[in-house]
Amino acid sequence: MEFCDRYGQPRLQVERIYERFQKRSPAQHHALLSEYLNDVVGIIDWQHAAVLPLCLCAGIPDHFHNWGDPLSESLAQAEVNSPENLDRLSQEDQEMTEQTMRRRLVHFGYVTLTKTRLQDHLDALRNENSMLRAKLFSYVGAPWEGDSVTLKYAHIQPMNLDETQAHTESGLFPIHCSEEEIRQCVDSYTQEQEKMEGPSEMKDLIGTNSLG
Known part of the structure; x- marks a missing residue:
């Protein structure tokens, strides 16, 4: 969040095919990070820490x-x-x-x-829920690169699991989204994945990556 506040600027997604070259604001990314944030009182003795x-x-x-x-x-x-x-x-x-x-x-x-x-x-x-948590943790630790849809999708993925309601009620899963918000996010993520099929095949054929 500190990195996002200091250096986050509206920018194009790394994969330029997204959003027809429209720049995205880091504001949504910052908001998603704030939902994931926990209070840390202090850390001592790093040996065997996990x-x-x-x-x-x-x-x-x-x-x-x-x-x-x-x-x-x-x-x-x-x-x-x-x-x-x-x-x-x-x-x-x-x-x-x-x-x-x-x-x-x-x-x-x-x-x-x-x-x-x-x-x-x-x-x-x-365990599907464990792997979804690990994926979310990975995305939260990544710097802002113009993409909030992937992080948002990782936020809402556990909501499709049967045990989500129990987790929400117990406080283990504090993120709340409406059904409409979930639907819009899934649609956006699906559209972006479909857009990437062609460029991904071309990059594999040429032997280059996004930056190349």
């Missing part, structure tokens, strides 16, 4: 996970055998298939070790 709730510490490390692959996302049994027709595929398709297999092996290797050594960690990985 962010709470502990589910925020759960997750597959960025360089290990293979999210985006349906088999990996399901945490189902890993397919470790190469396709029988691998040698009949083109060189490019062989490389892509082998890369997919390697990513799955690393992904499931981490999950398997977690299951063996840290069952609580695995339970958090399988």
Whole structure:
């Protein structure tokens, strides 16, 4: 919030295709951060410190996970055998298939070790609410880059879960949004994701990122 107050200026989203090149104000981003804010009285003795709730510490490390692959996302049994027709595929398709297999092996290797050594960690990985909290925590810690829709969507995602009402009543989930506000946010997020399909495919084809 301090960064947003000092340096936040109306700016274009990093992905320029959004909003037809219209600049966005950081005001909504600041408001969303204020809803997430907690009072910290003091911090002493950092040894073995961890962010709470502990589910925020759960997750597959960025360089290990293979999210985006349906088999990996399901945490189902890993397919470790190469396709029988691998040698009949083109060189490019062989490389892509082998890369997919390697990513799955690393992904499931981490999950398997977690299951063996840290069952609580695995339970958090399988809990949708825990992963949504971790995603929200990640977005809250990111600097202002012209995008408030993603953070807003992360705010309202838990509201689709069955236990949300109980969480709201108990004070564990203090964010309140009307049904209309939720619908508008979901529509905006969906539209932005659809807009990004074409540019994402082009960037993958060219081999560049947003800045490139």
